[in-house]
Amino acid sequence: MINLVWLKRDFRVEDHAPLYYSQQNERPTLFVYVIEPDYWQLPDTSARQFEFIAQSLRSYAQALEKLGGYLCVRMGDVVELFTKIHNKYPIDTLYCHQETGNDWTFSRDTRVFNWCHTAQILVKQYPQQAVFRGKLNRDHWQRKATHWLDSPTLPPPSKINSLLNFHSGLTLLDKYSGNDSFTATEMQSGGIAEANKTLNSFFNYRINQYLFGISSPLTSVTSSSRLSPYLCYGVLSLKQVIKQATSLRVDKRQKAGFIARLHWHSHFVQKLESEPRYAIQAVHKSLLNMRNDEFDAQLFERWKAGCTGVPFIDACMRMLNETGWINFRMRAMLISYASYHLWLDWPQTAAYLARTFVDYEPGIHYPQIQMQSGTTGINPFRIYNPVTQGQKYDAKGLFIRKYIPELDHVPHCYVHTPWLYSALKTDQYDKPSCLPDDAARRAKHKISEYYQNHIDMTETQRVIKTHASRMKNKRKKSTQTTSAQLNLL
Template sequence: MINLVWLKRDLRLQDHAALHFATQSERPILCVYVIEPQYWQLPDTSKRQFVFVAQALRSLANQLEQLGGYLLIRQGNVVDVLTRIHAHAPIHTLYNHQETGNSWTFARDCAVYSWCKANNIEVSTYRQQAVFRGVVDRDAWQNKANAWLDEPCFSAPKNINSLIKHHDGIELLNSYCGDDDFEAQSAQIGQHISAQQTLHSFINQRINQYRFGISSIIKSPTASSRLSPYLAYGLVSLRQSIQQLHGLPPLAGNRNAILSRMHWHSHFVQKLESEPEYCEHAVHRDLINLRADEFDEELFTRWCQGCTGVPFVDACMRYLHEHGWLNFRMRAMLIAFSSYQLWLDWKKPAAFLAQQFVDYEPGIHYPQVQMQSGTTGINPWRMYNPVTQGQKFDTTGAFIRRWLPELDHIPNAYIHTPWQYCGLKTDVYDKPKVLPEIALRQAKEKISAFYKKHVQYTETKRVISTHASRKRSSKKRTEKKNEKQLNLF
């Protein structure tokens, strides 16, 4: 009999609990990754993500080989793949990590665990984030999270007694099985050496720019940690990274700033774990129909293409197309602009952005999208003014001109508001359908009318109890703040 290590978003050797415990017995090990066509055809997955995963798997295969281990890659339904493996080499225990993904991956995991139970196969599942299944008391979550993050990390195994003696199925990584062509020409590389170099350069040099550079569209590509794709697919361990950062001096607050955001990582993923419907409908149930009956497909298409007529918004979107990454503030601006100025229901914009992000992490993405689009009911409305955002972070318009060359003829004084310039060539760059300040005023009026008619504080209290952070204020203060917000309109 064998121990099977089922790899998903945990593509590393260090601090890998499933691999660590699988190698503790004398049974042969089989490391398996399954390429699932149905997953790669979902509306929130894309080729750019597959390319990153394929790079990571090739890199992991090389690392496994150095320890005597080998990687089996198969394509298809996971249960079907496991059934075939079990027929040839009976599985004693399936080792895997607890994944907090979209509804599809959750259903997939349930099907696998049911198959294991039916075939008398033991299942050992381990967390790789400070995220807990079942009913979670948010008042006690922070202490539980900190306790787990402080636990010692697992070392990479010294050797692996592999069932197979060569990598099998690596060639499957050459063929993408999705139906999109979203490639990012300048994306980060999914290799472990790239992950370690990124972590090393941040800890030893770039962290000095962090606090005052992460919001800038110009500075953030180097000031940000850039660990997000490596954390999303498990090339580096969140816990190990946090512990390394704790060993640094404060560096004028930069260390504490990044540590705070790394702790937010699990805080947000816990939201999706506690309420999987977060990726399907508004978490505040009174807000499900806030924008449901109004969706302008033309505006959505222009937003996706970076052709809204608002230069800073369009430049950020086109940058994302090329790099598969964007800093947090500009991600927030893109979804807020789609939600307020364009009045688009959040689900289709959320799926499109997920496809664009190489570092797509469902537990981060969907709670953030709902927060920025105003459907949580417990967060302030983040109605970004894209003109003032551009003027603040791209004062001279250099970033806009880099990504919107059709605006080269626009003087600096009008680069953020080209619709005010009489020489605008509308055949190459059209004006916005509705000017941003007018669209924002209309959005406020719609929200006010909807809140007065549909939103009840009992549902707001439920969201606070289930999801609100307890770190900065007590539950009572959070409730009071949100009661005031209900009365703003």
């Protein structure tokens, strides 16, 4: 009999519960990662995410080998592959981390665990965030989360009892099985060494600029921690990063701002875990049909390509397309612009953004998308003015000029509003379909009319009870001295 460690989004050897606990018995262990072609066909997945995973898995294989373990990579359906393995090497226990993914991964997990049950294989699943399965009362979440985050982290095992004595199938990582070629030319690299390098540079130097720099797309590239892809694919342990951050001797406000966001990670993922509908439908049931009667495909294409005619929006989208990352405020502005100014329903825009993000984490992504699109029914409308945002966070227009060379010749006073510059030819850079102020006015009118006529307050109470943070009042007090970004939540 063997142990099977099933890797999903957890490519590290430190604080890795499945790896650690699988070595507490005498059985040899097989470490498996399965490339699932059906997953990589989904509209919210992309080649850039696969590339990051492939890099991280290669580095994981090296780390495992140092402990005496070897990695097996296969491509196909997980249940079919596990059945084959089980026929050859009977599996006693399947060890894995709990995953809060999209609808597809949830049904895949259900199939795998049902199969284990039928084949009488024991399943040991461990959380890697402060996220809890099953019906959860939000009043108790904070206490449970604190308890879990305070519990000790696990060391890597000193030695691995491996079934294999060689890595198998690593070359499959060179063969992406998805349906797009959406790679990012300048994306962050995956792997344990890269993760540690990023973490160390942030903790040793960059954290001092954290709250000053995170709002602008220019400065956030270095001021923000840039840990998101390492956290979402489990190259770093969230718990370990929180513990390390807590013991840092740096400016208290910078440290508190960073740690607060690490806690938000689990707070948001818990929303999707508690209500998986978040990924497919408006969470407030009265708002299910708010935007579904009109979807302008042409506007959608212009938004995706960074060609809406509004320079700050377009520069942000082009940066995202090229690098696979942009800061929080600009993500919020991009989706808000699509949902309000362009009145595009969020499921398609959310899938596109997910595909652009190397750090796509469904549990953060969908709740954020719905908050910024006004479909939770409990968050205030966030209709950003892209011109004033641009003037505030890119006062000199450097960011715009970096990503929109068509505007090189436009005088500085028009760089945020080129539609006012009469010498601009439309074959160089399009005019917006509707001026931002007019589009915002129209959206406010539509949304308040819809809310007035359709909102069911019982449903609003249900959403508050299930999902709202119980930290609200405390947080409001503390934000007065920290960052304006906190107010967005």
